[in-house]
Amino acid sequence: xxxxxREKKYISGDYLDVYIYPAFxxxxxxxxxxxxxxxxxxxxxxxxxxxxxxxxxxxxxTGDDIEIHLTYNNDNLPDSEDDVRRDIRNFxxxxxxxxxxxxxxxxxxxxxxxxxxxxxxFHVHVTMSGGVDRTELERLWGFGYANSRQLQFNSNGIExxxxxxxxxxxxxxxxxxxxxxxxxxxxxxxxxxxxxxxxRTGKLSRRKVEELATMDSASSASFEKIYSGYRFSECxxxxxxxxxxYYLHVKMYSTxxxxxxxxxxxxxxxxxxxxx
Numbered sequence: 001x002x003x004x005x006r007e008k009k010y011i012s013g014d015y016l017d018v019y020i021y022p023a024f025x026x027x028x029x030x031x032x033x034x035x036x037x038x039x040x041x042x043x044x045x046x047x048x049x050x051x052x053x054x055x056x057x058x059x060x061x062t063g064d065d066i067e068i069h070l071t072y073n074n075d076n077l078p079d080s081e082d083d084v085r086r087d088i089r090n091f092x093x094x095x096x097x098x099x100x101x102x103x104x105x106x107x108x109x110x111x112x113x114x115x116x117x118x119x120x121x122f123h124v125h126v127t128m129s130g131g132v133d134r135t136e137l138e139r140l141w142g143f144g145y146a147n148s149r150q151l152q153f154n155s156n157g158i159e160x161x162x163x164x165x166x167x168x169x170x171x172x173x174x175x176x177x178x179x180x181x182x183x184x185x186x187x188x189x190x191x192x193x194x195x196x197x198x199x200r201t202g203k204l205s206r207r208k209v210e211e212l213a214t215m216d217s218a219s220s221a222s223f224e225k226i227y228s229g230y231r232f233s234e235c236x237x238x239x240x241x242x243x244x245x246y247y248l249h250v251k252m253y254s255t256x257x258x259x260x261x262x263x264x265x266x267x268x269x270x271x272x273x274x275x276x
Contacts, residue, residue: 001021003205005020005023005206006023007020007200008021008197009198009223010197010198011059012103013058013060013061014058014157015055015231015252015254015257016251017055017249017250018250019247019248019249019250020258023245038225050162050163053110054163055195056110056155056159056192056193057110057156057157057158059195060158060161060197061151061158062258063151063260064151064152065127065130066149066151067127067161068128068147069124069130070091070125070141070144071146072120078122079120083189083190084115094140095107099131103191104131104202105131106129106191108128108188108192109131109188109189110127110187111127111187111188112187113185125165130150130151134149150173153258156251165186178254180232204226209246212235213248220232223235223252229255230253230254231248231252231253231255232275235248236250254270
């Protein structure tokens with residue numbers, strides 16, 4: 001069966017995701033490959049959904065923007081998730097009025113609702129446009145505790161927020177309802193940028209892909225040579241023992257990206273400032 005390697009690239013603001021995988025040309029008369037089990041397919045769907053959510057976060061927000069965590073106190077507990085959505089819509093209306101008074105650009109946001117099954121203890125994770133006073137922003141909520149902070153981007157953008165939010169929901173629900181656990185849980189404003197893939201096939205040979213998959217992470221220059229204008233962040237290789245091919249997920253960031261200061265703890269317990 002003829003096979004060439006394909007690259008699928010997504011540019012999300014200052015971040016580049018590249019999926020490198022074998023593209024097989026199906027021979028005539030061959031049987032269709034067996035479909036994965038429902039559990040495997042559900043896990044794959046979740047991975048695809050998480051990656052998409054992270055790309056949307058990286059494409060639409062910067063270090064000038066905000067994440068805010070909204071909760072309810074005992075006097076304002078909602079009766080249902082629909083009530084929470086109504087409260088969030090009202091909150092965003094207030095934010096839009098605040099931004100209009102300050103002549104700020106149109107609001108962008110994404111949010112995820114979390115809550116106990118059949119309970120009333122809901123809370124909301126929001127990522128949204130910044131430029132406003134955070135104390136005033138928190139006062140707009142009015143139903144309980146609100147805590148905000150500026151977004152901090154590392155070499156993978158704000159991947160941590162996207163993974164954390166989706167993982168929290170998945171872990172709470174996977175044991176009882178696997179289909180519900182893997183459905184889309186986030187909502188966003190209509191003006192969000194949705195990164196589209198760019199594809200090319202045959203540029204990378206099988207030997208080159210195997211080299212990239214197995215080399216030491218210090219050899220980041222090889223990736224930076226292939227994808228000029230970007231710095232290497234990480235490569236997540238997967239070897240498929242069934243077909244004998246490697247699959248890579250490469251993550252990179254623009255040479256002009258502004259990353260937050262990070263600290264790395266060494267074995268002696270002291271902290272060191274990470275490199276930008």
